Amino acid sequence: MSTNEKTVLVTGASKGIGQAIALAAAQAGYAVVIHYNRDLDSALKTQKEIESFGGKARLISFDVSNRTTCQQRLGADIQEHGAYYGAILNAGITRDNAFPALEDNDWDKVIHTNLDSFYNVLKPIIMPMIRTRKPGRIITLSSVSGLVGNRGQVNYSAAKAGIIGATKALALELASRKITVNCIAPGVIETQMVKDLPLDHIMPLIPMGRMGQPAEVAATAVFLLSEAAGYITRQVISVSGGLV
Numbered sequence: 001m002s003t004n005e006k007t008v009l010v011t012g013a014s015k016g017i018g019q020a021i022a023l024a025a026a027q028a029g030y031a032v033v034i035h036y037n038r039d040l041d042s043a044l045k046t047q048k049e050i051e052s053f054g055g056k057a058r059l060i061s062f063d064v065s066n067r068t069t070c071q072q073r074l075g076a077d078i079q080e081h082g083a084y085y086g087a088i089l090n091a092g093i094t095r096d097n098a099f100p101a102l103e104d105n106d107w108d109k110v111i112h113t114n115l116d117s118f119y120n121v122l123k124p125i126i127m128p129m130i131r132t133r134k135p136g137r138i139i140t141l142s143s144v145s146g147l148v149g150n151r152g153q154v155n156y157s158a159a160k161a162g163i164i165g166a167t168k169a170l171a172l173e174l175a176s177r178k179i180t181v182n183c184i185a186p187g188v189i190e191t192q193m194v195k196d197l198p199l200d201h202i203m204p205l206i207p208m209g210r211m212g213q214p215a216e217v218a219a220t221a222v223f224l225l226s227e228a229a230g231y232i233t234r235q236v237i238s239v240s241g242g243l244v
Contacts, residue, residue, distance in 0.1 A: 007084050008137075008225060009074075011035040011064055011121060012091030014042035016191035017141070020214035021088055021221045022046055026055030028222050033077065033084070035060050035091065064091045064117035065109075074124040083128035086137035086225050089121055092159075094193060099154045107155045114159035118166050129179060136179035137225045140167045142236065144187045144244045160185075164236055171234035180233035182224050186217050187240025207242030 008025050012018035014036040023046065026032045032050060034057055036043035043059050050057040058081075062073040078084070092114045095106035118140065129136045145153050146160025164183055171181035188194055188202055190211040203209065217239050223229055224237075238244045 005031075006086070007031040007033060007081065008086040008088065009033040009035060009060075009084050009121075009125070010088045010090060011117070012037075013046055014039040016193065017186065017189060017214045017217050018088075018090040019046050020218040021090060022057070023049060024215065024218035024222045025088075025225065026050040026057060027053065028225070029055075030085070030225065031056035031058075033058055033060050035062070035064075037061065037063050037091070064121055065112040067116070067120045070117075070120040071124045074121065078125065078128050083132050084125055084136070085129075085134075086139070087122065087125055088139045088141070088221055088225075089118060089163075090141045091117060092141065094153070094156050096152045096156065096196065098152055102155060110155040111159050114156065115162045115166075118163055122170070126174075130174075130177050134178070135227075135230060136174075136177070137229075138167075138170070138174070138179065138181040139221055139224050140164075140181075140183045142167075142183050142185040144185055144238060144240050147185055147236070147238065147244050167236070168234050175233055178230070180224070180229065182229075182233060183236045184217060184220055184224075185236055185238045185240070185244070187212060187238065187243040189214055189217060189239075205243060206240070210241065212239060212241055 008030045010022045013022040013034040022032045034046050047057045062069040095110050140163050142163045143160040145157040149157045167183040188211045
């Protein structure tokens with residue numbers, strides 16, 4: 001199978017790291033399913049950019065925290081186009097605050113969006129992948145917060161740590177199927193999500209002394225999608241400039 005025949009779903013692909021991953025995957029020759037929730041304009045821009053260099057892309061929209069909608073939309077897309085070769089679970093949100101000041105919704109929304117989405121998105125697509133009897137790739141996005149915790153991010157750290165545990169367990173289940181399951185844990189990456197972080201305190205902790213770029217995370221994801229990464233599974237790769 002040529003790379004052009006392999007389809008990869010990227011959640012949260014309308015902006016930031018997800019958009020960079022979608023573009024890099026398309027440049028590597030994969031057909032990309034660009035997921036978005038509300039930002040249709042940005043998703044269309046991602047699609048247009050992919051198509052501008054001859055890549056293949058289509059859009060899919062759903063709330064990753066809504067299990068029923070995930071099942072319906074993904075099931076319909078797979079029924080029409082066939083099983084995915086890979087899935088990159090990037091969609092996520094933050095609701096940062098000191099733990100005593102967290103509201104119930106701050107906890108629930110982050111857990112439902114960042115952790116429940118692992119189940120909601122992967123459950124409808126795993127069996128179709130298995131039935132192809134071909135190799136596949138699943139890549140999750142955690143965070144250095146999930147590895148070491150972060151002040152003001154108890155909810156986010158809990159969700160991202162949960163992603164790591166789920167990734168490692170699923171990797172064990174799918175290894176015999178030649179479906180690899182790995183996790184990328186970005187550090188401080190230059191996106192809108194870091195605009196409210198206390199960067200003056202964080203930057204001295206990064207040995208490389210700078211923020212990472214979305215394209216640097218995307219390059220790791222594209223490698224993990226490749227045939228060359230076929231013997232890599234159950235791993236957490238930190239893209240953090242040495243922060244972790």
